[in-house]
Amino acid sequence: MANPKRSGQSLLTVLLALGANIVVALAKTVAAVLTGSASMVAESAHSWADAGNEIFLLQAERRALRPQDELHPTGYGREAYVWSLFAAVGLFTAGAVVSILHGFSQLGTGEPDSDYLVNYIVLAVAFVFEGISFFQSFRQARSMAAERDTGTLEHVLSTSNPTLRAVFAEDAAALIGLVIAFLGVLLHELTGNAVYDAVGSILVGILLAVVAVVLIDRNRRFLLGEPAPDRVNQAALVALLQHPQVERVTYLHLEYVGPERVFLVAAVDLIGDDKESDVADDLYEVERAIERDEHVAEAVLTLSRRGAPALLPHDPDALEQR
Structure with a gap:
């Protein structure tokens, strides 16, 4: 909401x-x-x-x-x-x-x-x-x-x-x-x-x-479908990387779906080497955690491609400025 x-x-x-x-x-x-x-x-x-x-x-x-x-x-x-x-x-x-x-x-x-x-x-x-x-x-x-x-x-x-x-x-x-x-x-x-x-x-x-x-x-x-500005993208990237189960993020797209509300799609690498069923549960857990933010209407995560370069935050304080 x-x-x-x-x-x-x-x-x-x-x-x-x-x-x-x-x-x-x-x-x-x-x-x-x-x-x-x-x-x-x-x-x-x-x-x-x-x-x-x-x-x-x-x-x-x-x-x-x-x-x-x-x-x-x-x-x-x-x-x-x-x-x-x-x-x-x-x-x-x-x-x-x-x-x-x-x-x-x-x-x-x-x-x-x-x-x-x-x-x-x-x-x-x-x-x-x-x-x-x-x-x-x-x-x-x-x-x-x-x-x-x-x-x-x-x-x-x-x-x-x-x-x-x-x-x-x-x-x-x-x-x-x-x-x-x-x-x-x-x-x-x-x-x-x-x-x-x-x-x-x-x-x-x-x-x-x-x-x-x-x-x-x-x-x-x-x-x-207006994409979110860099400031919001950096804030979302920081939020994802702060999650204990996320090792790195290789793809991120945020699109406005309403006033101050975004739809988030990301590709991530998770920490560890769990079996497929556990990985699905882990992704779901991270999605729900991201959606607790009032600005995120829905989050959809998938696994990163092998060898995909990581996205790195340029401003660690971006989350506080959203």
Whole structure:
């Protein structure tokens, strides 16, 4: 099973983002109706798309936590990537495409002056709510990155936790989008030219499209079978070699099958020269010992080929850094 503490943190992050997006989406929609601002229409579409995406992410969290069974010996962790992929596609279609098309439709239409104060108030309120949500996801990402001695952004891009990556990316895009919308409205007010407002809508759409494509690509990679990074491989190698029955490891492959969960395949030499039936029991014992680690969904071990070179750990402390 996945770490319940980490799952609880991810769930809290998603729920906070969902609540913020619903409140913000309602406010932006009212402002868009009252003012007719193209940038506010784009921001409304953005927030409603984000709110819908959080539903997908909640589903991802729930279904990925189902226990292993005979049909799914490595568990249901990959469902997290399926539902996160749906969320990313939703962000692209309901957010990016709508914003870009609406922006182009407003170019040259001579959009009338709007109630700029309403727009500014809504954008300011939205920035506060989105900022609170982003702070929660940033704090979680920074904490996990510190455990792995890596940068926060690097961890967000590489993490096997698609919920954290999606919420972080969507909240960051929301804050940037609010700045773009503010500039579009401000330039419209200062110049009297509605083109700036329409361009703001288009830029918000392009921003969402870029974020959506990145999220789609990351989920695609994990669905295809993302190999674990060197740090995790070294940790697993150390763990295997620390087992009293393992003399050396000649092959090791780890592949993510869910958030922070891997499928481990290894070829090992065992200490001693036991008969075949005892060797099978010994391998089974080592497999079960490895699977006690919460990060290992399933371990499959086989005997090394004669003469196969041994794999040696480069970092004996890697196990402590996982």
